Each structure stands twice: as C-alpha cells, then as structure tokens.
Amino acid sequence: MTEAPIRSILIVGGGTAGWMAATLLARRLEKQPVSITVVESPDIRTVGVGEATVPAIRDYFRAIGASDFDVMRATQGTLKLGIEFCGWAGPGTSFFHPFGLYGTSSRGVAFHHYWLKRRLAGDATPLAAYSLCTELAMANHVLPPPNKPANELGVFDWAVHFDAGLYARFLAVKATREHGVTHVEGTIDGVALDSESGNIASVSLADGRTLEADLFIDCSGFRSLLLGGALGIGYEDWIDLLPCDRAVAIPCERTSALTPFTRSTALPAGWQWRIPLQHRVGNGYVYSSRHVSDDEAVATLQSRLEGAPLAEPNLLRFRTGHRERFWHRNCIALGLAAGFLEPLESTSITLIQSGIERLVSLFPDRRFDPALADEFNRITTLEYARIRDFLVLHYYGNARTGEPMWDACRDLVLPEALAYKLRQFRSRGTMVRYEWESFQDPSWLSMFVGLGILPERYDPLADHFSGDQLDAAMSRMRDAIGKAIALSTPHATFLANNCSMKAA
Numbered sequence: 001m002t003e004a005p006i007r008s009i010l011i012v013g014g015g016t017a018g019w020m021a022a023t024l025l026a027r028r029l030e031k032q033p034v035s036i037t038v039v040e041s042p043d044i045r046t047v048g049v050g051e052a053t054v055p056a057i058r059d060y061f062r063a064i065g066a067s068d069f070d071v072m073r074a075t076q077g078t079l080k081l082g083i084e085f086c087g088w089a090g091p092g093t094s095f096f097h098p099f100g101l102y103g104t105s106s107r108g109v110a111f112h113h114y115w116l117k118r119r120l121a122g123d124a125t126p127l128a129a130y131s132l133c134t135e136l137a138m139a140n141h142v143l144p145p146p147n148k149p150a151n152e153l154g155v156f157d158w159a160v161h162f163d164a165g166l167y168a169r170f171l172a173v174k175a176t177r178e179h180g181v182t183h184v185e186g187t188i189d190g191v192a193l194d195s196e197s198g199n200i201a202s203v204s205l206a207d208g209r210t211l212e213a214d215l216f217i218d219c220s221g222f223r224s225l226l227l228g229g230a231l232g233i234g235y236e237d238w239i240d241l242l243p244c245d246r247a248v249a250i251p252c253e254r255t256s257a258l259t260p261f262t263r264s265t266a267l268p269a270g271w272q273w274r275i276p277l278q279h280r281v282g283n284g285y286v287y288s289s290r291h292v293s294d295d296e297a298v299a300t301l302q303s304r305l306e307g308a309p310l311a312e313p314n315l316l317r318f319r320t321g322h323r324e325r326f327w328h329r330n331c332i333a334l335g336l337a338a339g340f341l342e343p344l345e346s347t348s349i350t351l352i353q354s355g356i357e358r359l360v361s362l363f364p365d366r367r368f369d370p371a372l373a374d375e376f377n378r379i380t381t382l383e384y385a386r387i388r389d390f391l392v393l394h395y396y397g398n399a400r401t402g403e404p405m406w407d408a409c410r411d412l413v414l415p416e417a418l419a420y421k422l423r424q425f426r427s428r429g430t431m432v433r434y435e436w437e438s439f440q441d442p443s444w445l446s447m448f449v450g451l452g453i454l455p456e457r458y459d460p461l462a463d464h465f466s467g468d469q470l471d472a473a474m475s476r477m478r479d480a481i482g483k484a485i486a487l488s489t490p491h492a493t494f495l496a497n498n499c500s501m502k503a504a
C-alpha cells in the first residue's frame, strides 16, 4: 500500500482524448479506490476530425475489452491497410505506405537489398509487388491479419477509420455505464492553484460549481486550459519544419469504391485526405496559410469532393509542435492539449493512447515525485520528435517542382537524426532505428522508395545468391501473394458480413 494514493482524477474535455483516457484509466485502476470524472463544455465543441488510425489502436481496443468489429459497428468504421500517396513524387505518381512487410529476408539480409540488386540489374518490378498488404489494398480487398504468419510475406496488420463523434460516444457509454466514470457538463471558467505546492487544486464552472481532484488530466483541446493556461507551460513550435498550419474538412457522400485505405493527395499548397467510412467520406485539405488563402482552400476542397457535401466547411488552425512539458506538477496533458503533429500519418490518436499507457506505467501518488514526470516528459518528447522526422521526410522528399511550398520543402535543413537516417539509407540501404520510434523499418522504406530515394549500393552479402536464384525466389513470393489475394474478400463485403452498423 502506498501512503498517499490518488483518490480522484478529473479529466477536462470530452473529445477523443478525454474519453480514451477515462475508459482506459477506469479499466486499469478498477481495483484502486479512485474516482474518475470527465467534465466537458456543452458550448465548446470537439475538434470533430481525427478519423484515421494506425494499427496500434487495436491494442487500445483490446485493453478496454472491445474488438475491432465492436468499435467499427458503433462508429460506421472501415478498415485501413495503409495510406496511398498521390502526387507526392510528382504529378501523376502514386505509391502506398502499407502496414506490413516487404518480401522475405534471407541469411540476415533484409529483402530490400535483394530487390535492389535485381533492380540494378534491370528488373523493373516495383517493391510494392512484394507487399501483400499493398496488393490487398490496391484490389480493395481485405484478409484478417494472421496471428501466426507462415513467413514474413504474410505479416501485415490493419487499422481502422471511424466517425470521430461516434467513437467518442462509444467510449463515453463504456466509461460511464461499465466503469462508473462520472460525466459532468459545464464550462470551466477558472482554475485554482494550491498556494504552497503550485499544484492545481480545483476548477470552477460557469454555473458556480467547483470540482476538486488529486490528479488533473488536460484534454481540453488546442486551448490547453490547464497545462498551457493555468500552469503556463510554453509551446515548442515546428512550423519551420512542417509547413502546414491550417485545414478545412468537409464530409461528403461516397460515390466511389469503399477503399481499405486513406488517400493523401498532394496539392499545390498542402495535401488532401480522403477517409472512407460506411456512411460517408471524410475529406480535408491541410494547407500552408503562407501559400493559399482560406477561401481558396475551401474552394479547392469543394471542387474536389466526389459526392454532395454533408456539412459546412470546418476550418481549423493549428500550430505543429508540442508543450515544453507534458506532465507538470499534478497535471498531464493528452491529445491536442499536449501538442499536434499534422494528420499526414494519423498519429494523434496513437499519441493519446501511448500517453495514457505511459501514465499508467508511471502512475503517481499524491506526492507527485518529479522523477515520474521527468521520465514521462523525456519519452514523450522523443516520441513526438521521431514522428515529426517521419513527417518531415514526406515533405523533404517531394518531387513537385515549380510550386513554392514544395520547392521550399526540398531545401529544408533537416534535424540531424533524420539527416543521418537518410545518409545511411542513401549510402547502402542501411535502416537506422532510434529509441521510441512509432514507425518501423518497412514504413520508412515505403516512403524512401515511394519518393524515389534509393541507395547507391546494396548489402554485399546479397551476392550470396545469383541473379537467377533471386529471380526464382522473388517470382515465388509474387505467386504466394497472388494466391493470398485470391482467398481475400472485397472490403465492402467483409464490412457487410462483420461490422455493418445495420447488423449491429
């Protein structure tokens, strides 16, 4: 027994971050004598976007006792096998970032060295032909990710797309009905600090109520009411590295195929997302306000919708970066209150998830040992910076010439960790891995190769096999992928059978 256990947690904000935190904390702390309350304003709406995820979300679903299909049934969800990038490597180009491996390694040599060896000998087969996940996505088909794949060729995973509003509602019902989380509606208009410790003591609501707690979790969105506001923690801005600072979102009717992937299409001053859901398509234009006006951005997105718009344009301004500290005194920020990396690789929700898990693993008592906060802040800072570097690569590696925003991106001075990674890959295909990277080698490989960044030479150990031997092995890999595709199911059929809201 600890001497001073946390007795009460107040979560400020009822968006994706607030309800994800409430549900998982309630589950993880179910044997602890701690009460959890979520307070949200009926007058301040949630950000209303955030509909694409990465496969790690499946761990969160498992941790709260839900299956992928439970969530998808409740949220008009669809499956996501990766992201298709259109126009990033120049007009008319496209490539895929799959949630899966490429080919099979052999004798300790990664597959891409063998592929490169054959490429240098004149074989034009794209790397993507050795990715089951990519081939499935391009066929608009899905297969359940195998629990025990026979070899690396079968290794892939999926994530989900969901309606953000329905997802928050699904979690809110779970948290309040199954786990006894208290839900308070009210707008906070004051925060009181303890005069001795400087900790947050309570928040006051516009209707006169006061809410006290031992631990405060700031999920108040871009406002960062507690950490940024009351505690005055500053913001580290990355606008010099990532050019986009605004977005407009407009959902529309779906008139084309139910693709099992997000599409990201480069446009002159940013990029457009397309996220297919069962009942609609989510669309957004993420752009640089230095290169296009809001009106032009809205008009561009409107002109590119595949079906009738289902809502007015939702304009969002953001500052890419993060709070200088994520945990300070008795307050931890999650979600947009902690920071924001633009949605190019759908990483905000996964950062919320890892933040909650990290809080659980470093859970404090009422003494709030600063060592716990230090470790939380050290890891979270690294996690943000690693994702930032992955996003920066997308812009830096572009091949769109004659467009000021994109031209400037190719001249970026890269953070040294990214510059080193690039040098190593360019030199001999070496993949550098850092601590706390959210994206693993195959993700980096897909971006390098997709953007046309190729190594000068391959691992000499790949010469163990002759060209003929490699051709035969690689042909067998393509055959095996073809056979798996033949057993797969169209995405729309799979959803209708397993996770249609109508079937719920």
Ligand SMILES: Cc1cc2nc3c(=O)[nH]c(=O)nc-3n(C[C@H](O)[C@H](O)[C@H](O)COP(=O)(O)OP(=O)(O)OC[C@H]3O[C@@H](n4cnc5c(N)ncnc54)[C@H](O)[C@@H]3O)c2cc1C
Pocket (backbone or CB within 6 Å): 012, 013, 014, 015, 016, 017, 018, 039, 040, 041, 042, 043, 044, 045, 046, 047, 048, 049, 050, 051, 052, 053, 164, 186, 187, 188, 189, 219, 220, 221, 222, 223, 225, 247, 248, 284, 316, 318, 334, 335, 336, 337, 343, 346, 347, 348, 349, 350
């Ligand atoms: C353009 C864009 C696209 C995105 N796309 C993706 C994506 O594809 N994938 C992904 O993972 N993430 C994406 N994100 C991020 C994702 O939307 C957020 O991480 C996620 O929705 C969490 O938001 P939140 O809960 O932190 O904040 P919000 O949704 O803004 O919720 C804030 C909450 O705080 C409450 N609040 C605020 N002030 C007060 C107050 N004074 N009193 C009481 N309550 C208050 C509000 O009522 C609300 O409930 C995107 C973000 C943007 C901007």
